[in-house]
């Protein structure tokens with residue numbers, strides 16, 4: 001499959017790249033008539049294609065073959081992360097996509113100092129698509145926002161394992177070793193969690209995990225926790 005990858009909503013035999021995708025294809029990747037590329041519709045399928053014609057504001061592409069993408073993780077892991085300041089949430093989204101998360105939930109909680117809006121959420125989804133293309137995934141995980149922490153916890157209903165990274169826990173309540181089945185992970189923002197939020201998470205079936213004696217930054221905690229879970233689930237070997 002070609003390294004030039006594009007997400008397009010509806011893929012037919014002939015499709016057109018327009019807007020940002022067109023400019024990226026033409027000016028950055030310098031695709032010309034005859035160049036090979038891959039198209040992704042987010043379903044997990046990958047389509048090999050070839051550039052048929054370059055016009056002033058669009059590129060016409062001819063689709064050759066449909067295949068199932070073979071780089072998607074087998075384990076369904078959702079990462080919930082408190083909204084972080086600056087571009088830290090973007091960093092976490094990018095790394096989570098590379099590490100194989102299936103979905104990313106960003107939430108606001110008691111000690112959360114960052115805010116979210118439509119533009120920021122759209123930007124996070126763009127980061128997810130770019131990261132998915134770069135690491136050769138065929139699905140760009142959706143980034144969703146929860147205005148309250150409880151809504152985020154509720155949406156984790158149905159995951160087989162639910163882990164809550166708790167910075168004030170001396171010892172993990174459960175073991176990540178040998179984990180199998182779907183996993184929901186919760187990591188707090190810079191401000192961390194309150195005892196009440198931990199109690200609420202437990203009432204929704206979450207198990208507290210410690211990441212050791214040092215207090216990690218939120219982005220480090222998210223990447224570290226996702227990495228060990230993915231390793232144990234057999235996705236990083």
Ligand code: SAH
Pocket residue numbers: 164165166167168186187188189190191192193209210211212213214215216217218221222
């Ligand atoms: N402001 C807090 C730290 C927050 S760290 C304080 O001063 O204590 C941000 C988030 O990273 C935490 O809410 C937790 O989810 C995770 N985290 C950081 N270090 C951790 C650790 N040692 N064990 C478990 N989770 C940790």
